[in-house]
Amino acid sequence: MDVIGVSSQRRRQLVDVTSFVQEAVAASGVEEGVCHVAVPHTTAAVLLNENADPAVGDDILAALAAMLPAVAWRHAEGNSDAHLLSSLVGHSVSVPVSAGELALGRWQAVYLLELDGPRKRELWVTCLGG
Amino acid sequence: MDVIGVSSQRRRQLVDVTSFVQEAVAASGVEEGVCHVAVPHTTAAVLLNENADPAVGDDILAALAAMLPAVAWRHAEGNSDAHLLSSLVGHSVSVPVSAGELALGRWQAVYLLELDGPRKRELWVTCLGG
Amino acid sequence: MDVIGVSSQRRRQLVDVTSFVQEAVAASGVEEGVCHVAVPHTTAAVLLNENADPAVGDDILAALAAMLPAVAWRHAEGNSDAHLLSSLVGHSVSVPVSAGELALGRWQAVYLLELDGPRKRELWVTCLGG
Numbered sequence: 001m002d003v004i005g006v007s008s009q010r011r012r013q014l015v016d017v018t019s020f021v022q023e024a025v026a027a028s029g030v031e032e033g034v035c036h037v038a039v040p041h042t043t044a045a046v047l048l049n050e051n052a053d054p055a056v057g058d059d060i061l062a063a064l065a066a067m068l069p070a071v072a073w074r075h076a077e078g079n080s081d082a083h084l085l086s087s088l089v090g091h092s093v094s095v096p097v098s099a100g101e102l103a104l105g106r107w108q109a110v111y112l113l114e115l116d117g118p119r120k121r122e123l124w125v126t127c128l129g130g
Numbered sequence: 131m132d133v134i135g136v137s138s139q140r141r142r143q144l145v146d147v148t149s150f151v152q153e154a155v156a157a158s159g160v161e162e163g164v165c166h167v168a169v170p171h172t173t174a175a176v177l178l179n180e181n182a183d184p185a186v187g188d189d190i191l192a193a194l195a196a197m198l199p200a201v202a203w204r205h206a207e208g209n210s211d212a213h214l215l216s217s218l219v220g221h222s223v224s225v226p227v228s229a230g231e232l233a234l235g236r237w238q239a240v241y242l243l244e245l246d247g248p249r250k251r252e253l254w255v256t257c258l259g260g
Numbered sequence: 261m262d263v264i265g266v267s268s269q270r271r272r273q274l275v276d277v278t279s280f281v282q283e284a285v286a287a288s289g290v291e292e293g294v295c296h297v298a299v300p301h302t303t304a305a306v307l308l309n310e311n312a313d314p315a316v317g318d319d320i321l322a323a324l325a326a327m328l329p330a331v332a333w334r335h336a337e338g339n340s341d342a343h344l345l346s347s348l349v350g351h352s353v354s355v356p357v358s359a360g361e362l363a364l365g366r367w368q369a370v371y372l373l374e375l376d377g378p379r380k381r382e383l384w385v386t387c388l389g390g
Contacts, residue, residue, distance in 0.1 A: 040365025105170025196329030235300025
């Protein structure tokens with residue numbers, strides 16, 4: 001398992017981590033298989049989306065904030081919205097590995113979704129296959 | 131990695147792809163393991179849900195549309211709702227493989243979730259195990 | 261594939277299943293890899309979140325209920341909300357395995373998310389790696 005350190009600068013932020021994950025795939029020696037990218041956190045997530053137009057990421061962050069329901073949160077730390085979105089988006093993604101490289105679609109990139117930053121975060125990367 | 135072509139007919143649509151995925155599992159020769167089914171797209175997703183009553187799929191599509199927040203999207207292509215739902219639902223599923231077959235529950239089927247169709251889409255299927 | 265039986269007591273409930281999954285990892289003999297935890301159900305889900313403060317789980321359940329849109333469900337069984345949330349949260353999680361143990365972050369636990377209980381449910385656990 002490869003551990004990658006990532007820093008966020010804002011409360012909610014998408015951080016493109018594709019190149020770090022690709023390096024972990026290369027280091028693993030796996031040629032054909034699947035790469036699993038997880039955060040060991042409960043107020044962050046991992047997702048795939050477009051990296052061509054930065055407005056897509058802005059729209060995703062704005063929409064996630066706008067979807068938050070007006071509930072009387074009981075958790076005293078005040079970050080239940082981050083816990084909720086972490087579980088909805090998911091703490092990990094799995095991406096195919098083909099010919100020793102991360103097999104992403106033309107527009108896909110891998111993002112850490114920070115939901116309660118700024119913080120230092122980790123990505124745990126595990127490659128399976130042969 | 132097996133590449134499966136799928137066509138959608140509407141902007142939002144659930145396309146049952148279970149039989150195609152099952153064929154990829156059989157061709158892989160994997161008897162016990164996990165099958166990873168991904169889209170290389172950022173405006174589509176993959177999910178598991180019920181295939182018995184088609185009303186379930188209709189309800190899921192109607193509910194996803196109704197959950198979309200009223201934000202002023204910045205992305206000029208006008209499909210930020212599709213990018214958002216793609217990341218929320220997820221670009222892939224992993225399903226157990228047992229005795230050489232996709233191990234699905236009695237009511238489960240694998241669906242491509244089209245969010246910005248009609249389009250030609252791909253599924254990338256990778257089976258791991260022995 | 262290990263099959264774990266779990267019972268829920270309420271319509272919507274988070275059931276901590278971490279210890280059962282950890283037992284399945286130990287029994288698998290996998291030292292380094294990934295553990296896949298799935299439900300064979302279409303009205304339940306699996307997620308990772310905090311296990312320290314039970315208010316986090318209460319907040320997640322309250323927020324998921326509050327996010328449900330007011331649509332005229334067509335599915336006659338009256339549990340389309342459960343089908344929707346099952347696909348949004350996801351029917352499975354994958355967790356790294358390191359040194360023969362489930363590699364969870366300090367605050368992470370694995371939960372079955374019951375969405376249409378009380379019921380008897382199953383978890384299907386598959387460990388990959390060496």
